[in-house]
Amino acid sequence: MNAYQPQPEASRHILESVLRASEQLTALPAFPDFDAELLQQVLEEAGKFVGEVVAPLNRSGDETGAQWAAGVVTMPPGFRESYQAFWQAGWPSLAGAVDDGGQGLPTVVEAVLHEMLNAANHGWTMAPGLLHGAAECIRHHASAELKDRYLPRLVSGEWLATMCLTEPHAGSDLGLVRTKATPLADGRFALSGTKIFISGGEHDLTDNIVHLVLARLPDAPPGPRGLSLFLVPKFEPDGTRSAVHCERIEEKMGIHASPTCVMRFDEATASLVGEPGKGLNAMFVMMNAARLLVGLQGIGLLDAAWQKANAYAQERRQMRAPGSASKAGQADVIALHPAIQRILATQRAWIDAGRVIAYRTAIELDLQKHHPDATRRETAARWCSLVTPVLKSAWTDQAFTGASACLQVFGGHGYVREWGIEQIVRDARVAMIYEGTNEIQAIDLLVRKVLPDGGTALSALLTELATELGDSPEAERTRQAMTRFAQFTTEHLLAATRAPGASPELPFWLADDYLRALAMLLMAWAWSRVAAAPQASGPRWTDAHTGFWRWVWPEFDTRMAIMGTSLNAA
Template sequence: MQVYNAPLRDMRFVLNELHNDDGFGDLPGMEEFDTDLTDAVLEEAARFCRDILLPLNRSGDEEGCTHENGVVRTPKGFKDAYDQFTAAGWAALASDPEYGGQGLPEALNKLVEEMICSANLSFSLYPGLTHGGTTAIKGHGSDELKAKWLPKMISGEWSGTMCLTEPHCGTDLGMLRTKAEPRDDGSFKVTGNKIFISAGDHDLAENIVHLVLARLPDAPEGVKGISLFLVPKYMPKDDFSVGPANGVTCTAIEHKMGLKGSATCQMSFDESTGWLVGEPNKGMAAMFTMMNTERVSVGIQGLGVGEAAYQSAVWYAKDRVQGRALSGAKYPEQAADPIIVHPDVRRMLLTMRAYNEGCRALSAWVSRALDAQKHSPDPEVRQRAEEFTALMTPVVKALFTDLATESANLAVQVYGGHGYIRESGVEQYVRDARICQIYEGTNGIQALDLVGRKMGANFGRNLRSFFHPVSNFIEESKGEGPMQPMIEALEKAFGALQLSTATIAQKGMADPEEAGAAATDYLRLLGLVAMGYCFAKATKIAGLQIFFGSANGEEGDKAFYETKIKTATFFFERILPQATASFLAIRSGKKSMMAFTEDEF
């Protein structure tokens, strides 16, 4: 059974309490988003996701999208849900008010994104891709393009896509063949084929705005010769109502393992009219504005699926009666005990819970940095925020989605045979989560980006934006009694991260394959330390609240803080030790994996 209720209390905790000392708060223009307003937004988003989107998740998976006579249709109920979604303003939450957005901080918007992804991951892609498109246009488009296209995209009347991949090239975009020829009126004729285009065609919005990578006739070879173009499905009329077709066609939709309610399209552009976004041959920079936004959002997708899988598994573990507790019957009046009494079931549930709470805490920190990068009046704060988000973006994308797949599989394991059967609904989480490790750059690519670009960028300042607060917290927290086991474990894992960083830097300079061999383990290690830091901070705050704060005497809050400490304890005792394994794998180097010849595989 698919079960989901937004974890509002934990969301309020990471939004309002956990990161108040990170230096990314108190931003101008954000004063109106006080606790009352943010609580109202979270509660209404939770209601919408529970009542409107969640009931469509399994039915959308069963029905899927269809492509008949050149028309792509989404599953039953999606169009009505989308109309309600846009009418209520959810599509415009974090967009610029100058173009009709509501200007909410990313720290709040990412929590709403998580809810949408938990309730219905397939649905989330339609507004999610549009938001990424508006980010690229806002960052690189001309004033004319922004004024014409952003209002309808931000409102959700028109949706957006990103068109990168071609049949012969994915990650290596330097090989793309789509071409753009200039016209006398300043527009371009765009011709080529793209594949794997999420939300490439559908019946939700009246027009679809594609951001397409293509080559100009005189473009240099490779990625230095790629430009970005805005190409609508339909040409707008003078009043910007929908006009004639623009040579943009969906030739097929992919038959996928999961995300069946999201139309993944093969697209053809036949001399379609488009407009240049940004400068000629600088399309990769413009597209990466969108891709970096999307990579954080894909991490949130993973968190969303992980939370829904956890809640569904908890429901089943409490409901399923099977066997007796090892220490004796807990419910002697029943024929058997619910399986939640068993240690191994609790191991699985608590692993999922710790993953979700750790990822949510880390995403809140990164989201605050995204807001500071955009709104802080202090150049030093903006620079630190930019360096921190650059470092953590591949971690959020890869770690969160890796853990989501683990959690989804654990949910199936909790259900046992019933989890493997479609009727339970939890096997859908495994299928849906799996793509998150692949699109927007596979997780292996994220790891290479981390060690190859982000780790040494800005003379190491990216790393310092993370290392310094962790190191300072450890030093300030030593000698604090009950927290000492956590602080010692965090210090040990942080030391392993520092040594691993030095090892990769030293070996990688002499041999890039050494850095490549260590990349995935290093990303996991950094992510575990980051989650451990967040859990240690959460424990410190929870302890103070229980003994000195408002939670003292308030049973609801007191129970929340006590449970937070228990979850943190489980993380430090049962999950953070993985850091040692990552450290040892990194130290082993490339030899064992590169010793094989190709013929020996």
Template sequence: MTAYRPNLADIQFILHEVLQAPRQLQALPAFADTDSSLLAQVLDEAGKFVAAEVAPLSRVGDEVGCTFKDGRVTTPPGFQKAYSAFCQAGWPALACDTTHGGQGLPWVLEGVVFEMLSAANHGWTMAPGLLHGAYECLKHHASAELQARYLEKVATGECLATMCLTEPQAGSDLGLVRTRATVQADGSYALQGTKIFISGGEHDLTENILHLVLARLPDAAPGPKGLSLFLVPKRLPGGQRNAVVCERIEEKMGLHGSPTCVMRFDEATGWLVGHAGAGLNAMFVMMNAARVHVALQGIGLLDAAWQKAHDYAHERRQMRAPRAEGLPKAGAEPDLIAEHPAVQNILHTQRAWIDGGRVLAYRTGVELDIAKHHPDAKRREQAQNWCSLVTPVLKASCTAQAFAGASECLQVFGGHGYVREWGIEQIVRDARVPMIYEGTNEIQAIDLLLRKVLPDGGEALAALWLSLRKDLDASLALDAEVLRRMAELRYLATQIHLAAAGDARLPFVVADDFLQVVALVLLAWAWTQIAHTPGADTPRWQVPGVALQQRILPTLEMLLRRIRLQLPAPNPLG
């Protein structure tokens, strides 16, 4: 079984050459000293850490998994040591403020590091995966007292954090949350209720765990607007154990190295984060950061699957591969399966998704940094518009392709892929859950169409397309195709907007297909940027670019037709 290897050459080509990220980041006062050399140095060190400390634990994490006994969770062998090394090296605090013990580096750099971590060992990476979101949530919404007590501990990884949203009766519909919070004489709150599907709700990686819990005050309004957010630590400031109980961990399809817990709060002590009734506002700071991380998980998992399939295809010999002049004569040595067109189709198609996905995800990371740090308010607004529209598309499309593409990569192994020896089946299992958590992919599609596109009649989407047009050259075939599809999609958004006035159900029916269309147009745009970059005129970049045009983009017609079939027929009388 081959272990994942961070592909720094590809990552840095996209980050430095395609996106010119160092130049964009250095234009921000906070990152004036963040040049190409610094980015390369950090990524090089991260790659070494990932390969040496995290990737070798992937198999034991899956096969041994987490164990539960008497309310305590023990992580797989080696996980605790690797996490301690992770913290000592300063990786959790990469993008946190220096005033809180962080390194003050760009978010996009942290995002790339977590892509590599997820590819190497998805189960282990789940533990620190929520740290930055929890940090931002507390930084923007917690009281000065809570920040002084916990913010630095989160930034440095001394305390890990959870998001406690889901309950047995309340999944995506958070308005059904029943967990109650009652104010105490000292200003703290007592929380009572049960949360399920809590990643890292209990473990042995850190002494303390900070649970960010959505709950309802006694006089709260019904529905989601009545929810408040509370910080409930595993251990109270004096060191004593809080009334937070892990009832069990789930037996899951994958991600065995990450404990998924049922958590019971028995009048547990907590403190309000933000304002009463504004819990979702505070929690979404955490969730939106997590959704970009999940998109990068998808890219990393697909890259890990592709690496295994690529390596196997260049070792395994079977039959003779057809050539333009016909099949070779019988009796010759079998060819590598990498020479067979069916295998090439799989490998090249997945690589097109990985490369294009990286362009979009890294661009989103840069836009997050711009939205936070750019001195010009208009540019910050443009960056926020990009992140608002592209984040749900990235989360849904990258995770869906991670699972579908990993399954395709398993096919390269034939029967060997279905057994544990080669490790590809673990990636397929692990890659399934990102389509579900942090808001299912169907929720992402609804968010995109009904909350981001339709309310203004598609104007925000049109502004996004306008910002991307400047990077296109209409004299080039792919660029011209992207321009045509942008105009087509803009008109389609208008049609859906008008039709929804007479059929409120329609946008929900077409939302998934609409998101996929947007994803493919963005993917095509990403590949125009690769094609325009000096150094991309080599087979390494040209071959997956051809796969994009021949095997991925043709599905646009099917998706567009499926949407149009749901629209009302034109009135012949006008």
């Protein structure tokens, strides 16, 4: 009951039967050797490694936690050995560029791996979670010397990386960053300042840690445009330890096995990554990749919670279920009770729709990068820009609320540690906060991406999705909802925000409801695709399909009503 079991066949069904991933990706020049057979093989082997090596460490890692003493962090028993096996088996390098020592596989393969890893052991997976983003950041922005020195070892996973943004006084507002970088005679810099909430800032999993740090040059202007990005290794090439110190690790609600560090830089020798004053441009390469992975964290954690609750519901007997054919006085398993069926089917609806959307996003990332047609690259970029904040926000929200609902299936047993479900609730909560809070994701979607172009990109996306729907009554309902949502954006929301005397706060009040309504539309599109795919039968798919339309979809009308009321009040 305490160990998550990967189900690679379910992921493969969505990739191949629903999204036709191999067909799309093999057509790209970057993946000439990729096919459905290779995809299946990688997913099966990933499932074995995750289930046999990583998942068994989840509970012990939570109970022991990362330990700090005199600036040194020791990871829970088994973590170093399992991580060393992980990178030596080549798992971190799946989607890395071949020129950098990677295997050159599509991004979606790495995405499915990280979904499994997070479901199995969220704390453990925090360590390699930033590897791909850090490697991409260095690959695109660092000097040739830095690339030669660090890129192969990050791509392989031999070394791990951090993203050092937050400071005690500066959370999401990076323009307040005070860490200073003073030029040195040899062209490098002396970095001084304190960063907080640094995941994996210190540990014993690898022999070196590469810190990517936002800091300010002496002549830099105030605000975010004055920030530059720097690289500081834990150990210099000559073996000298950098002047980087872990002052403590945080006592947290969850992910106890992941050390969340306070890092102090005492004139640490640093190298500039990219151009001065363009640190955020380089860092966003890392952050955007991380946001997709955080959305996958939500999906994976929700799946882990569902697995536990579903297994328990099939065994636990309590009273006679309404409409049951059992004999009077004979208890039924609680899986037969409508209240439990509703909980389980609702979470399953979120999990499988989330997979369709997340896997499609990963595929679009490769189409954006590698497709020979410029128009198709633009379409892919539009998808990633609009869908990523929805995926990160809506599915991490549901990971927490859905895991809490799954805990309810256990009754009092869920509140005690024996069954492991309470750990998922605690672990899932942080995903709503980091890599840009969910409120910031909603603002990013509406205020920064939809309103500036008058809803043009969003309307184009919905039009494209409408053409992919089938002929079912649900598909027609979805088309009508998409039209309604697009018209609300272009005819009502824009007019209200641009009217004389309109409050500049209005779109910020609406942002959360707007993102949730779009999430419902994306889920409706996803379930239309799943229902139309071959072999979409059996209790797993039919119950979740019914669960979406019966218990999830009504939220769309609720969110639209809330936004309409807000506009009328304004």
